Amino acid sequence: MQNFVFQNPTKIIFGKGSINQISGEIPKEAKVLITYGGGSATRNGVLDEVKAALSGYDITEFGGIEPNPEYGTLMKAVALAREKKINFLLAVGGGSVIDGTKLMTAAIPFQDDPALLLENAGSAIVQSLPMGVVLTLPASGSEMNNRAIISRKAVMHKLAIMNPFLFPRFAVLDPTTTYTLPVRQTGNGVVDTFVHVLEQYMTYPVYGIVQDRLAEGLLYVLIEEGPKALIEPENYDVRANLMWCATIALNGLIGAGVPQDWAAHRIGYEITVLYGLDHAQTLAVLVPAMFKILENDKRQKLLQYAGRVWGINKGSETARIDAAIAKTRDFFEKMHVPTRLSDYGITDKCIPLIVEQLQAHGLVKLGEHQSVTPEVVEKILRLCL
Ligand code: NZQ
Ligand code: ZN
Numbered sequence: 001m002q003n004f005v006f007q008n009p010t011k012i013i014f015g016k017g018s019i020n021q022i023s024g025e026i027p028k029e030a031k032v033l034i035t036y037g038g039g040s041a042t043r044n045g046v047l048d049e050v051k052a053a054l055s056g057y058d059i060t061e062f063g064g065i066e067p068n069p070e071y072g073t074l075m076k077a078v079a080l081a082r083e084k085k086i087n088f089l090l091a092v093g094g095g096s097v098i099d100g101t102k103l104m105t106a107a108i109p110f111q112d113d114p115a116l117l118l119e120n121a122g123s124a125i126v127q128s129l130p131m132g133v134v135l136t137l138p139a140s141g142s143e144m145n146n147r148a149i150i151s152r153k154a155v156m157h158k159l160a161i162m163n164p165f166l167f168p169r170f171a172v173l174d175p176t177t178t179y180t181l182p183v184r185q186t187g188n189g190v191v192d193t194f195v196h197v198l199e200q201y202m203t204y205p206v207y208g209i210v211q212d213r214l215a216e217g218l219l220y221v222l223i224e225e226g227p228k229a230l231i232e233p234e235n236y237d238v239r240a241n242l243m244w245c246a247t248i249a250l251n252g253l254i255g256a257g258v259p260q261d262w263a264a265h266r267i268g269y270e271i272t273v274l275y276g277l278d279h280a281q282t283l284a285v286l287v288p289a290m291f292k293i294l295e296n297d298k299r300q301k302l303l304q305y306a307g308r309v310w311g312i313n314k315g316s317e318t319a320r321i322d323a324a325i326a327k328t329r330d331f332f333e334k335m336h337v338p339t340r341l342s343d344y345g346i347t348d349k350c351i352p353l354i355v356e357q358l359q360a361h362g363l364v365k366l367g368e369h370q371s372v373t374p375e376v377v378e379k380i381l382r383l384c385l
Pocket of ligand 1: 036037038039040041044065066067068069093094095096097099136137138139140141142145147148149177178179180181182185188189192250265279
């Protein structure tokens with residue numbers, strides 16, 4: 001196992017009816033900005049529940065944060081927050097609302113151009129306002145981590161920042177808020193969570209048995225419970241397990257002390273920028289192809305995954321790996337997330353464009369061995385068609 005430091009300060013408040021506990025987490029004299037997305041939280045009553053829990057507070061609202069949150073939209077919220085002298089932010093939504101709000105917490109008190117906060121993966125952030133989360137879409141893990149992914153369409157960029165100042169103070173996880181998720185978002189959430197686990201697992205062995213067994217357990221939960229959520233969207237126990245799974249998958253725990261990959265995520269961001277695919281759709285396309293092309297680099301863990309997660313123990317190494325990749329693809333398809341670029345109307349013309357984007361952003365040596373060069377990306381994309 002590799003050396004590591006693990007600290008996660010986010011308090012989790014989990015369960016049915018727990019939204020009414022948020023007033024215990026926010027000072028009574030706080031000036032609160034509630035942020036949300038395009039309207040789902042209004043339609044399903046979650047926003048009303050949040051406002052009822054905060055009755056008596058000085059509240060301002062900012063809605064309209066779009067999926068893949070746009071820098072320009074977020075800067076409008078920053079201007080409003082400064083005008084209203086906001087000192088606490090509460091994000092009500094999925095990864096996009098949470099990530100966008102995280103950037104606001106750093107940008108509101110920042111004296112210089114907030115665009116500087118996006119440079120060098122967020123290392124310029126030295127302060128932030130406190131924020132809380134009411135999660136409505138289990139997927140990103142953003143509710144309990146220090147990452148934010150921000151889009152700037154004008155310059156064709158979607159980029160990740162990471163900084164300890166971006167941890168939310170608390171996150172409320174009420175599984176009943178996820179009952180209204182459409183099939184597309186339920187599927188996306190399960191696939192994104194699955195790939196978060198794989199990005200921290202499918203590398204090379206370092207005798208991190210605790211991490212491996214935790215990761216395999218989470219994958220198992222997703223395989224067993226994910227399809228049930230499509231059939232029974234209001235099954236509390238299924239939704240509860242998927243919600244907790246998504247949070248644990250990317251809160252730093254399973255990745256501490258083991259090598260990590262993240263190449264699929266980086267390539268996926270460029271596909272979203274260029275073609276507008278949902279984040280999880282990009283991952284469903286990339287992962288099966290990446291595992292095949294990187295079969296030699298990842299051989300030992302692929303075989304471990306085949307055996308322990310899918311029960312594939314017979315046949316040659318190549319046959320077992322191919323079977324595990326096929327099972328992975330089938331699972332994504334079962335969650336209604338298509339796994340070929342052609343399913344989204346994208347042809348081989350995309351290949352040079354995606355490679356160029358990665359090069360423009362300096363992403364030319366990706367993966368746990370930095371072996372995912374532009375030439376390797378080309379091979380991967382060809383297998384995604
Ligand atoms: O905008 P509204 O109307 O609220 O609708 C949203 C949105 O259209 C809808 N939705 C959310 N909760 C709902 C609901 N619809 C019905 N009922 C509910 N309870 O779902 C749509 C997608 O929401 P979004 O927040 O974009 O989805 P997700 O949580 O998958 O977040 C995706 C973003 O997170 C980033 C992605 O790159 C992408 O920008 N990620 C963030 C990470 C992090 N901070 O650690 C890591 C991830 O790898 C990921 O990159
Ligand atoms: Zn992701």
